[in-house]
Amino acid sequence: MIPETADSQGKHAMAADSYEAVIGLEVHTHLLTRAKLFCGCAAGFGAGPNENVCPVCMGMPGVLPVLNRRAVELAILMGLAAHCEISLYSIFDRKSYFYPDLPKGYQISQYETPLCKGGYIEIDPAGNGEPRRIRLVRIHMEEDAGKNIHEADASLVDFNRSGVPLVEIVSEPDIRSVEEAGAYLRELRAILRYIGASEGRMEEGNFRCDVNISVRRAGTSEYGTKTEIKNLNSFRFVEKAIEHEVKRQIEVLESGGRVTQETHLWDPLRQETRPMRSKEFANDYRYFPEPDLPPLRVSQELIDQIRAAMPELPADRRARFVHDVGLTPYEARVLSEEREVADYFEKAIAVGLKNHKGAANFVMTEVLRAVNESGKSLEQAAPSADETGALLKMVEAGTISLNAAKTAFAAMCKSGLGAAATVDELELVQVSDASAIGAACDSLIAAEPAKVAQYRAGRDKLFGFFVGMVMKAMAGKANPKMVNEILRKKLSG
Ligand SMILES: [Zn+2]
Secondary structure, three states, X not given: OOXXXXXHXXXXXXXXXXXXXXXXXXXXXXXXXXXXXXXXXXXXXXXXXXXXXXXXXXXXXXXXXXXXXXXXXXXXHHHHHOOOEEOOEEOOEEEEOOEOOEOOOEEEEOOOOOOEEOOEEEEOOOOOOOOEEEEXXXXXXXXXXXXXXXXXXXXXXXXXOOOOEEEEXXXXXOEOOHHHHHHHHHHHHHHHHHOOOOXXXXXXXXXXXXXXXEEEEOOOOXXXXXXXXEEEOOHHHHXXXXXXXXXXXXXXXXXXXXXXXXXXXXXXXXXXXXXXXHHHOOOOXXXXXXXXXXXXXXXXXXXXXXXXXXXXXXXXXXXXXXXXXXXXXXXXXHHHOOHHHHHHHHHHHOOOOOOHXXXXXXXXXXXXXXXXXXXXXXXXXXXXXXXXXXXXXXXXXXXXXXXXHHHHHHHHHHXXXXXXXXXXHOOOOOXXXXXXXXXXHXXXXXXXXHHHHHHXXXXXOHHHHXXXXXXXXXXXXXXXXXXXXXXXXXXXX
């Protein structure tokens, strides 16, 4: 192999610039129901192997599936949130393939008549408040398969996941970059969590993604040959896999080759995609209508009811944060990505805070840091929103400094004590007593005659030094605004 020189790297970069990636995503996500899609077994995560199983979800012959109404309602809710057309009539199909985790030899899915058609998700990866629409092809319902577990001396199957309700959300190939793919996935996950349709937890395997990728010369409209990368279970893997596959396809085309239509697996250890053996992906699934389930008929009343009960969506919340609360699009996006964080912020300012941007900043830095560093949920990691609001109110009233509020907040996270008690205990109340501050300024001026003379002769930079000395003399508790005012007056006099 010829070692790559700076020059050949430059050529690659130029070649890459003249191509455009064309990406479509298929997301599978578990619906948040108590029971499975076609039986009464628990659908939750975390039970011991094969604890949540029955003859229906283990695929025994002669059993009959019964459709879970709640799962249909959640799928419709997602369809409405994504601006889809909801089918009043749809059918379930058998998707035929055999795998040990699917012993009945088919998966119940929807093929020709999905429950939701069309629709779109708006993304704003640049964060400039100018969203772009990624169109959807469809959202359909299906059951999940079990899980194969390969150990050193045996292959095992856990059927707890078998029959758990899924929706598959299929986008049009409207995505053009890694950034857009990331923004799309984050928005989808946020919507699912806001409406309570799914927890969207990738680490538990209930939010998985297949990626279709092709590249074409920038400025052309024909699609190139696409490859599919299956079963990516983290945002980072999706991003890495897209980057790798786009680069690989450009290199194939640049060296005069042709991209072949095939399915790849992402290998997170080697950080590369590799083709699956062709036997592992038979694309002809021999779909046929599931004879054990009647067609799914949805009434317009049910759709209207679900629409009327739709919770506020992330995009609406962001817009409200920008227009009503006065935040920037960036702040609004960070604060509204998780519903709990957005709720927390709104509850905190509801105690009567005037400085909404200050509160937003405090939540984005102090509160989110506490969550990230502890690895716990917001509720477990931080004081209640009311207490954080009360703390910030003390800052607004000048009772404590912002730095003192940060100290108090960190202590409150550990102790569980309220704002007032913590500020008391740590003696953080700042001194706003003009005569005490004045006395400290007088002693400083008396102690530093040479520097005072320099300052009065025009060395303005010394002012910061004086402020620091007074703050130090008062153990950091003096009201900084008052120190500034009093000191300036005394030095000019
Ligand atoms: Zn079951």
